[in-house]
Amino acid sequence: MPVTLKKIAVAATAMTLAMSLGACSKGGSTPASPAPGGSGSSGAAASEISMWTHNAGNKDELAAIQTIVDDFNGSQAQYKVKLQAFPQESYNQSVTAAASAKKLPCLLDIDQPNVANWAWAGYLAPITGMDDTLSKYLPSTVAKYNGKTYAYGYYDVSLTWVTRKSILDEFGIRVPTIEQPWKADEFMAALKKVKDSGKYANAADIATGWTGEWWPYGFSPLLQSFGGDLINRTDYKTADGVLNGDKAVAWATWFQNLAKDGYIAKKSGSDPSQDFMNGKSAFLWNGSWTAVPVREKFSDVVFAPPVDFGNGGKVGGGSWTWGQSAQCSNPEAAAAYLKFASADKYVALVAQKTNNIPTTDEAAKLVPGFEPGGVNDVFRQYSKKFTVMRPETPGYPYIATAFEKTAKDILNGADPKTSLDALVKDINTNQQQYS
Amino acid sequence: MATTVVTDAPASDPVRRARRTTVRRTAGVGWAMLAPAAVLMIVFLIIPILLTFGLAFTNARLISPVPAKFIGIDNFVRLFGSATFWKSLLNTVIFAIVIVPVQSGLALVLALLVNAKVRGTNFFRTVYFLPVVTSMVVVSMLWMFMYQQNGLINALLGRLGIVGPDWLGDSRTALFALIVMSAWQAMGFHMVIWLSGLQTIPGELYEAASLDGASTWQQFAHVTWPGLLQTRTFILITITIAAFSLFTQVNVMTQGGPLDSTSTVVFQAVRTGFQQQQTGYASSISLVFFVIVLAVSLVQRYLTRDKELKR
Numbered sequence: 001m002p003v004t005l006k007k008i009a010v011a012a013t014a015m016t017l018a019m020s021l022g023a024c025s026k027g028g029s030t031p032a033s034p035a036p037g038g039s040g041s042s043g044a045a046a047s048e049i050s051m052w053t054h055n056a057g058n059k060d061e062l063a064a065i066q067t068i069v070d071d072f073n074g075s076q077a078q079y080k081v082k083l084q085a086f087p088q089e090s091y092n093q094s095v096t097a098a099a100s101a102k103k104l105p106c107l108l109d110i111d112q113p114n115v116a117n118w119a120w121a122g123y124l125a126p127i128t129g130m131d132d133t134l135s136k137y138l139p140s141t142v143a144k145y146n147g148k149t150y151a152y153g154y155y156d157v158s159l160t161w162v163t164r165k166s167i168l169d170e171f172g173i174r175v176p177t178i179e180q181p182w183k184a185d186e187f188m189a190a191l192k193k194v195k196d197s198g199k200y201a202n203a204a205d206i207a208t209g210w211t212g213e214w215w216p217y218g219f220s221p222l223l224q225s226f227g228g229d230l231i232n233r234t235d236y237k238t239a240d241g242v243l244n245g246d247k248a249v250a251w252a253t254w255f256q257n258l259a260k261d262g263y264i265a266k267k268s269g270s271d272p273s274q275d276f277m278n279g280k281s282a283f284l285w286n287g288s289w290t291a292v293p294v295r296e297k298f299s300d301v302v303f304a305p306p307v308d309f310g311n312g313g314k315v316g317g318g319s320w321t322w323g324q325s326a327q328c329s330n331p332e333a334a335a336a337y338l339k340f341a342s343a344d345k346y347v348a349l350v351a352q353k354t355n356n357i358p359t360t361d362e363a364a365k366l367v368p369g370f371e372p373g374g375v376n377d378v379f380r381q382y383s384k385k386f387t388v389m390r391p392e393t394p395g396y397p398y399i400a401t402a403f404e405k406t407a408k409d410i411l412n413g414a415d416p417k418t419s420l421d422a423l424v425k426d427i428n429t430n431q432q433q434y435s
Numbered sequence: 436m437a438t439t440v441v442t443d444a445p446a447s448d449p450v451r452r453a454r455r456t457t458v459r460r461t462a463g464v465g466w467a468m469l470a471p472a473a474v475l476m477i478v479f480l481i482i483p484i485l486l487t488f489g490l491a492f493t494n495a496r497l498i499s500p501v502p503a504k505f506i507g508i509d510n511f512v513r514l515f516g517s518a519t520f521w522k523s524l525l526n527t528v529i530f531a532i533v534i535v536p537v538q539s540g541l542a543l544v545l546a547l548l549v550n551a552k553v554r555g556t557n558f559f560r561t562v563y564f565l566p567v568v569t570s571m572v573v574v575s576m577l578w579m580f581m582y583q584q585n586g587l588i589n590a591l592l593g594r595l596g597i598v599g600p601d602w603l604g605d606s607r608t609a610l611f612a613l614i615v616m617s618a619w620q621a622m623g624f625h626m627v628i629w630l631s632g633l634q635t636i637p638g639e640l641y642e643a644a645s646l647d648g649a650s651t652w653q654q655f656a657h658v659t660w661p662g663l664l665q666t667r668t669f670i671l672i673t674i675t676i677a678a679f680s681l682f683t684q685v686n687v688m689t690q691g692g693p694l695d696s697t698s699t700v701v702f703q704a705v706r707t708g709f710q711q712q713q714t715g716y717a718s719s720i721s722l723v724f725f726v727i728v729l730a731v732s733l734v735q736r737y738l739t740r741d742k743e744l745k746r
Contacts, residue, residue, distance in 0.1 A: 096498060122500040211690055266693070267604050401710045405691070412606065412693035422518075430713075433494070433501070 046073075046080040049333045051107035053083065054091035054320065060353040067349060072340045079333040081107065099123045099327070106328035107337060110151050112318030113213070113390045113400065115143035119150045120394035120434065125326040126150055129335070133342050140317030140387045141359040145394075151323030152338075154347045155356035158382040159221060159315040161307065162276060162284040165300040171197070178381055181305040181313045191263045194282045202265050204258070205281035208411065209268040215404035216390060218285065219255070221306060221314035224388050226251035230403060231427065236393040236434070239427045244420040251309070252416030259411050266411055288379040292355055295375075303378055306386055317387035319356065357383050398430045484725070490718035497712035510719035520720070523691075523698040524727075526610055530617075530699070531678035538618040539625055539670050546629035547659075560630075564623040571620065575687035578616045579603065582688075603689050606696035613684050613697055621677065625670050632666030633659065668739040672732055679728050700724045 051069065055062040062085055069083045084105070086094050092114065098104050099121070110118060118124050126148040127134075134142050134152055141153040161182075168175055173190045176182045182190070195203040207214060220230050228248030231239045242248065259266045269275045276284040277297045284290070294301050306313030322341070324334035348366035351358035357380045358364045369376035390396060406423040410416055491510055495503035514520050545563050549556045566574060581587040582602035589599030602612040636659060644654045682701040685691060691698035691706070700720060708717025 099498075117498060120500065121498045123498075266601070398711045398713075401706065408690075408692050409694050412604075414694055430711075433496075433499075 046077055047330055047333060048080040048082055049106035049328065049330050049337075050082045050084055051337070052091075052095070052105045053085050053109045054088045054111075055109075056085035056087045058088075058354075061350065064346075064350045064353040068341050068346045071346075072337055075340065076336075079330070079336060081333075081337050095123070099325075102327055104325040104327040106330060106334040107322065107324055109320050109322050110143070111213075112140075112143050112151070112153065112321050113216075113396050115150050115321065115323070116145040116392045117394045117397055119145040119148075122326055124150045124323050125328065125331065125334075127152070127323060127335070127338060130339060130342065133339070136361065137359045138317075138357070138383060138387075140383060140389060141319070141321065143318065143321045143323070143392070145392055151321035152342060152359075153319055153321035154350040154359055155354060156317055156319050156359060156383050156387075157287045157289055157356055158317075158379040158386075159218065159285065159287055159306060160379065160382060161304040162273075162286055162290060162294055163282060163302050163304060164298055165302055167194070167282050168302065175302060176304045178305050178378070178385065182307045184307065184309045187307045191283070195261075195263055200282045201275075201280045202268070203263045203281065204283040204285065205268050205272045205275055206258075206264055206285040207268055207272045208259075208264060208266060209270055209272070212404070213400060215407055216400040217316040218287075219407055220390065220403065221316050221386075221388060222255070222309065223248060223251045224314040225306060225309040225311050226254070227309075227311040229388075229391075230399055231391045231393065231395075231431070233391065236391060236395070237428075237431055239399075239424045239431075243427070244417070244424045247310075248420055249416050252410050252420055254309075255407065256410050256413065256416060260413075288357065288376070288382075289355065291376065291379070305378075305382055313386045314388045315382055315386045317383065317389050393431070394434050395427070395431045399427055402426050402430075487718045487721050487725070490715050491722040492719075493715045495715040495718070497709065497714050499712075503715065506715070510716050511723070513716065514719055514723065519695055519698060519703060520700075522695040523700050523703045526695075526697060527679055527681060527699045527701075529610065530614060530681055531675055533614050534618055534678045535671065535674050537614070538622055538674055539667075541618065542622045542625035542670070543629050545622060545626040546633055547655075549626070550630060550633045560627075563626055566620045567623040569620075571683040572687055574616070574620050575684050578612075579688050582612055582616075604693060606694045609689055609693060609697045613681075613688065616688075617681070617684055621674075625674065628666060628670055628673075629663070632663045636662035668735075671739070672735055675731060675735065676728060679724070679731070700727075 053062065053065055055065060066083055069081045073080050092111075095104070095108065095110075095118075104123060110124070115124070119126075127150060130149070130152070134149060137152060138156055140156050142149055143151040143153070165175065167173075171190065171193045173193070174182070174186070191203045194200060207218060210218075216230070223229065223243075226247050228245060228251055229239075229242040232242050258264045269280075272281070272284055273286060273290045273293055275281055277294060284294075288303070291301075291303065306315050322338065324331065324338060328334050344360050344362040345366065347358050347360050347363035350356075351363060351370070352367045357376070358367050358370055364370045364372070364377075364380060368374065370380055371377065391399060393399075402423055406414075406419050410419050490503070492505055492507060493503040494506050494509075549560045549563065583589070584599075584601045584604070588602065592599040600608050602608050640658045640662070641654060644658050649657065680701050681699045682705065685697050685699055685702045686705070689697040691702055701724065704717045704720040704724065707713050707720060
């Protein structure tokens with residue numbers, strides 16, 4: 001008995017210790033904790049504002065952002081920005097939690113499709129007085145809601161059909177250009193030739209194995225290229241007619257048949273780029289982020305523009321953007337930072353570190369590969385020419401997940417028209433509350 | 436005797452007082468020891484359950500500048516009209532009905548095996564218990580690879596000349612695949628519980644039975660099985676509740692697909708509440724789920740208690 005009691009006591013002490021330690025370390029990392037040394041709010045010193053980013057796991061991008069912050073802090077003595085990085089997986093939850101506790105930082109980065117939702121929810125304050133600067137930005141990197149600008153980003157990515165010149169030559173397929181992308185028939189004939197040759201496990205890989213935001217980002221441009229859309233963009237109140245009309249049904253049927261006829265896998269591997277490089281697929285629908293590894297492997301890569309399925313080629317747009325919160329106690333400081341950080345050299349810096357498309361022409365000249373005529377210039381042109389933004393409505397998070405589920409069902413054989421009708425009904429119900 | 440009583444009497448007051456303070460002190464210690472668990476239970480269980488009851492009748496949202504409004508039973512009307520909900524409920528019920536006997540049966544077989552007095556049982560106990568201590572997410576990822584069209588399982592089937600299906604990608608096999616994998620993962624845990632039950636059965640009973648000439652099967656049917664009554668009830672209830680709350684495997688491996696064939700009630704609630712931000716609607720799903728689980732466990736308790744009385 002005494003032994004057991006002692007054991008229990010020891011265990012209990014250990015537990016308490018562990019819990020208090022846990023609490024300590026938690027407390028330490030809580031953003032709400034006061035700044036060390038109390039250097040912040042004392043009137044004489046620079047007033048400190050905090051800035052959140054999702055980049056804890058992205059070393060290069062975080063370093064670039066830190067450089068901008070250091071430059072800003074060094075450039076003047078009035079304000080001081082303190083950067084705090086979060087892991088991407090829990091970033092949105094952290095912001096949502098902080099917003100309900102009224103503890104949002106002054107500055108934060110936001111995934112572009114969430115901007116409208118957060119602006120509507122009152123998390124974000126509009127950015128003013130930067131119209132001149134932002135007019136030089138790619139439209140897809142300036143996040144707007146209800147006519148106001150809420151955030152801007154340094155870069156965008158584009159979608160592209162990745163293939164190889166040797167593959168195109170072998171099957172007698174035309175090399176497409178931005179002026180003359182493949183047409184639907186041409187593309188399907190090409191897929192058929194590749195499939196009939198039996199040389200590839202899948203003629204095309206459109207990354208159906210990925211889950212989440214990829215589905216609306218990667219596949220709603222295909223829908224838009226058919227002439228449909230996720231929502232009627234005149235007032236964002238209904239999806240009726242655009243998401244369940246003839247053109248949308250044509251897209252859904254085509255999408256379903258891609259899998260049914262064996263052109264794509266219903267669920268592709270977890271790393272489609274790797275599968276492409278290993279010769280498992282001949283065409284890869286993917287983001288421009290895949291350019292670096294694929295180029296390393298093959299010298300004859302072709303980054304083809306989006307296929308024109310009738311309504312012109314389309315690609316998705318919008319990536320991480322920066323804005324200021326509505327709960328900031330020092331909006332002047334936040335605005336000053338946003339102005340300072342929008343300079344071309346910082347656009348160039350972040351774009352270069354992340355291998356993404358720089359948003360301004362001036363910055364593009366500074367980033368190797370993205371200068372006019374450079375190897376990556378095509379992505380910038382695709383982005384300029386083909387981008388359709390994901391719907392800028394507070395209902396987007398709902399639309400995105402509902403679309404993902406329906407598209408998956410369709411791919412797995414659900415009736416296109418019935419599924420789309422149900423999806424439209426759900427989206428319309430959800431949109432009602434935003435009017 | 437009398438003297439002792441007399442000498443004791445004056446002393447009894449302070450003693451009693453002391454005893455009373457001791458009682459009070461132990462009660463205090465008891466409350467103090469209860470406090471951490473009670474606080475956690477109240478904060479993380481009782482309050483959320485009460486909130487769920489309230490939120491289920493509102494249009495509350497995860498992110499919204501507009502305060503939640505009372506909307507009566509709208510959420511429930513929408514829920515009971517949703518095909519996905521009925522499919523999820525059906526999947527959950529099928530999962531529970533299949534997994535309860537399969538998992539507890541296999542766990543009992545394992546327990547009987549490792550309870551045998553042969554060398555190396557500790558090794559096998561550890562091996563069977565390993566999946567339990569491995570994170571469900573990790574186990575799900577591993578099985579996802581095994582279930583792939585060109586994965587380990589189909590490669591083995593291929594050796595036997597069978598062309599295996601795309602286990603998780605086919606709506607006819609996906610739920611079955613989840614059941615097999617879940618049973619495998621949780622079996623070890625219930626094996627340990629069976630094992631503890633087995634070891635409470637006194638050895639004399641087996642000795643007596645074998646003296647009476649009972650065969651191994653008769654020993655099992657008349658000594659082991661009745662001796663495991665309490666354990667059985669416990670296992671039945673824990674597996675059922677675990678089965679109803681099926682979520683992790685679904686979230687990692689199939690996200691409810693294909694065609695809702697692996698969607699479950701909890702998965703639907705999480706998806707609605709967090710990804711689609713519909714807190715009110717998700718609360719109504721949770722409330723319905725709560726009522727179902729409560730009803731099932733009450734029925735089970737009633738049935739098992741009835742048997743106890745009869746014996």
